[in-house]
Amino acid sequence: MDATIYHNPACGTSRNTLALIRHAGIEPKVIEYLQTPPSREELAQMIREAGLSVREAIREKGTPYAELGLDDPALSDNQLLTAMLEHPILINRPFVITPIGTRLARPSEAVLDILPADAFKGPFVKEDGEAVLDAEGRRIA
Template identity: 80%
Template sequence: MDVTIYHNPACGTSRNTLALIRHAGIEPNVIEYLKAPPTRETLVRMIADAGLTVREAIRKKGTPYAELGLDDEALGDDQLLDAMLEHPILINRPFVVTPLGTRLSRPSEVVLDILPADAFKGAFTKEDGEPVLDEKGARIG
């Protein structure tokens, strides 16, 4: 299965999402988006395919969001996208693209919605100890 993750290795949610994809036996195309940001066209497509608005796809915490005045509701999508492309840290993470869909995987287990359900053969626990899959590979919760 062709899977791409827009990944930030410093982010626990992104690391957990990548680990879940690999737990499914899939080696994804890993794009460290802070080093290699998506094109505007790709970013717009991912946001739309994930069913989000541009504003919903912006990361606020730990970014220059407030300093750049991006909380101004008068700003349109084009202005927000310009800021995201100029400062990729503003792109919320991790976006995952598979043939089954595109998701902003927050929380990380959201990625399970776009991976083959039968791919999981055992338990999976997040870095913080939270169980996500039981011993049979079934989703918990």
């Protein structure tokens, strides 16, 4: 299965998502979006396919969100997209694209919705020790 992850290696959620994809036996195309941001069209398409609004795809924590005044509800989607492309740290992460769908994998186990259910053969535990998959590879509720 083809998969692409817009990844930030400094982000635990992004690292856990990448590890889950690999646990499914898939080696995704990894795009470190801070160095190689998506185009405006790619970003808009990912947001749309993930079922999010542009505002929902913006990361506030640890970004220049407040300093740039992006909390202004009068800003258009185009203005928000421009800010995200000028400051890629504003792009929430990680976005994952597979033939099954596109997700903003927050929390990381949201990626399970777009990976083959039968791909997991054993347990998976996040970096912080939280169990995500049981010994049979089934999602833990």
